[in-house]
Amino acid sequence: MIANLVVGGLAAGCLYAMVGIAIVIVLKITDIANFAQGEMAMLTTFFAYWLMESAGLPWWQAVLIAVLFGLVQGIVVQQVVIRPLIGGPVLSAIIATLGLNIVLNSVAGLIWGHQTYTFPSPFTFLAPFMVGGVPIAVDSVVNIAAGLTIVVAMTLFLRLTWTGLGLRAASQNQTVARLMGISITRTSAIAWGLGGLVGGIAGVLVAPSLFLDTNLMSALLIKAFAGGVLGGLNSLIGVFLGCLALGVAENLASAYLSPSFADAITFIIIIVVLTIRPEGILGRVKVRKA
Amino acid sequence: MSAAADMMEVSPAPASRNWAAAVVGLCLLLACVAPLGLNGYGLYLLTLTEIFVLVALGLNLLTGYAGQISLCHSAFFGVGAYATAILTQKAGVPYLLSLLLGALLTTAIGALAAIPALRLKNIYLAIATLGFGVVLQKIIFEWRGLTGGGGGLALTAPRIAGYELGATGLYYLTLALMSVGLFGAWNVSRGRTGRALLVIKDSEIAAGSLGIHAAQYKVIAFAISAFYASIAGGLFAYLVRYINPESFSVGLSISFLSMVVIGGLGTIGGSILGAAFYVIVPELLRGIKDAPGLVFGLLLVVVMVFMPQGLWGMLRRIWRRSAG
Numbered sequence: 001m002i003a004n005l006v007v008g009g010l011a012a013g014c015l016y017a018m019v020g021i022a023i024v025i026v027l028k029i030t031d032i033a034n035f036a037q038g039e040m041a042m043l044t045t046f047f048a049y050w051l052m053e054s055a056g057l058p059w060w061q062a063v064l065i066a067v068l069f070g071l072v073q074g075i076v077v078q079q080v081v082i083r084p085l086i087g088g089p090v091l092s093a094i095i096a097t098l099g100l101n102i103v104l105n106s107v108a109g110l111i112w113g114h115q116t117y118t119f120p121s122p123f124t125f126l127a128p129f130m131v132g133g134v135p136i137a138v139d140s141v142v143n144i145a146a147g148l149t150i151v152v153a154m155t156l157f158l159r160l161t162w163t164g165l166g167l168r169a170a171s172q173n174q175t176v177a178r179l180m181g182i183s184i185t186r187t188s189a190i191a192w193g194l195g196g197l198v199g200g201i202a203g204v205l206v207a208p209s210l211f212l213d214t215n216l217m218s219a220l221l222i223k224a225f226a227g228g229v230l231g232g233l234n235s236l237i238g239v240f241l242g243c244l245a246l247g248v249a250e251n252l253a254s255a256y257l258s259p260s261f262a263d264a265i266t267f268i269i270i271i272v273v274l275t276i277r278p279e280g281i282l283g284r285v286k287v288r289k290a
Numbered sequence: 291m292s293a294a295a296d297m298m299e300v301s302p303a304p305a306s307r308n309w310a311a312a313v314v315g316l317c318l319l320l321a322c323v324a325p326l327g328l329n330g331y332g333l334y335l336l337t338l339t340e341i342f343v344l345v346a347l348g349l350n351l352l353t354g355y356a357g358q359i360s361l362c363h364s365a366f367f368g369v370g371a372y373a374t375a376i377l378t379q380k381a382g383v384p385y386l387l388s389l390l391l392g393a394l395l396t397t398a399i400g401a402l403a404a405i406p407a408l409r410l411k412n413i414y415l416a417i418a419t420l421g422f423g424v425v426l427q428k429i430i431f432e433w434r435g436l437t438g439g440g441g442g443l444a445l446t447a448p449r450i451a452g453y454e455l456g457a458t459g460l461y462y463l464t465l466a467l468m469s470v471g472l473f474g475a476w477n478v479s480r481g482r483t484g485r486a487l488l489v490i491k492d493s494e495i496a497a498g499s500l501g502i503h504a505a506q507y508k509v510i511a512f513a514i515s516a517f518y519a520s521i522a523g524g525l526f527a528y529l530v531r532y533i534n535p536e537s538f539s540v541g542l543s544i545s546f547l548s549m550v551v552i553g554g555l556g557t558i559g560g561s562i563l564g565a566a567f568y569v570i571v572p573e574l575l576r577g578i579k580d581a582p583g584l585v586f587g588l589l590l591v592v593v594m595v596f597m598p599q600g601l602w603g604m605l606r607r608i609w610r611r612s613a614g
Contacts, residue, residue, distance in 0.1 A: 001483050020545035027413065033413050033416070035544075044351050081595060084595045084596075085594065085595060085598055088598030088599075089551075089555065089598055091353075091359075091547075091555065092551060092594045092598040092599075093374030093594070094551075095547070095548050095551040095552065095594050096590065096592065096595060098544065098548060098590065099586075099587045099588070099589070099590025099591040099594065100585075100587065100591055101587070102583050102586060102587030102590065103583075103587035103591065104583055104587075104588075105583065106583040106584035106587060107584065109583075166554070190443075191551060195399070200423055217491055222540065223419070225413070225416075225417055225420075226417050226420075226421070227337055229413065229414050229417040229418075233413065233414075245542070254356075260428075261428060261432070263424055263428065264424060264425045264428040264429075267420075267422070267425055268425060268426050270417065270421050271406050271419070271421050271422065273412075273420050274406060274409075274410055274417075275405070275406050275409060275418075277323050278409040278410050278411075278414060279414070280414070
């Protein structure tokens, strides 16, 4: 019983984690909480769906093209909307992403309408893995694997490449980074591009289990933020584990404490954790000299 | 540089202060005669704007002055609405008294919400307050015996001293309370508390070294802002005459925050403009086929991209330029 609940929670948690990682890449480097991340991913997923259904491409090709579309979309959004706001109040940029969220949602509604589509996945009909008598859906395994791969790849990218070093420098202190010859607009564009790319992967993996419609991401976005905060936004692995923990906590709370209060209980846990550890469980305290 | 700009905001030249007072007076005068020239729906929209102005005034003290993000204001708004409605309808308390009692209850809850805020910042604070809001909303939803749960609560017209308060009466009550709210917010922001909050926003360390008790002021800011939201909620309940837990979701909190940012953080005029923008612009866009959401979203983006300091900041810049 418990094992089933935990596995179910992990499956839900890794959906949160995929979106959470996309949000955190942008948040870490540009300080902007991107409320449009969910809708950007939704649009990418619809694009993949269109490639498969109307252009007749196979899953792999459609997803690959769509994810590249996500990357370009992120860069375009950064150049058009965010770039003029660099140096302004952070809240203004956040509200701008909120406006973008509404715009993208309406655009998708205009093109694809508000009905629900079934997004195909090559993993749905495979037999589930059995681990110690507990069935684990292949979808969930793929999602966890994809999440871990993204975390590892991003961490390596940030640690081992010059571009990654620049991104980390910009996230620590933009003024000093600029003095060292790092272009803030360029690092910001890269961060948004990466966010769009990871968000696209998340959308494509999330869509088969949630069904594809224009509100695909609205529930996930807040949960992803919450999970990220729980784990600590400073480290990608913290975000990943925080989101998994959130999924498990939700499942256990609804089974053992109260189904109708599951959301509330989860948030109480988050508030308590944050009151004790303000930077999240795995977060490091960022020393601020102010 | 920004500190210098803030100082300018705190004490503008006397001439411009007179001008501002004249403009505010003119607007209030216009608002007084507005019901003569408006139909029922127009009056409803204007009342709604004034209610949102109240919320925005409170939230602006918290977010614009003290620099604390809150995503639980829809819940404060909701608690105020439910407390006022239940006290009036079920306990038979006079309307004005139950507005006040509801607001005192919400103020206490607001002070409670400040506890996590004492240690949290930015997005962490946003999520903690969001969680607080979700919990409050859930309590309203599940306390069926008192609140009617998901079925909501239908209300009859409020009475003040035996007289039934119609749409026009409620409009004038809202206008009066909003004017008091404006005066209060103006006083708080210019007084010791407002200055303390501004310093806390810029640097808590600096505030501490000046002898400002940051924790105490944050609790005060949360409490005042919850008070405003609750009074607004109590008015809102009787404007729409039907309340439901769903009306007070996170989405509404995000709208409140956008009002404050769109209008202009840390300015009283900004709260008014932001609330008006949020009520009136979607109405103007209703005629556009298919895409009211698209245009509204684009407007949000455009306003932020071209006026990062909000509508009020833009107006003030134009004013200064034309003044020389």
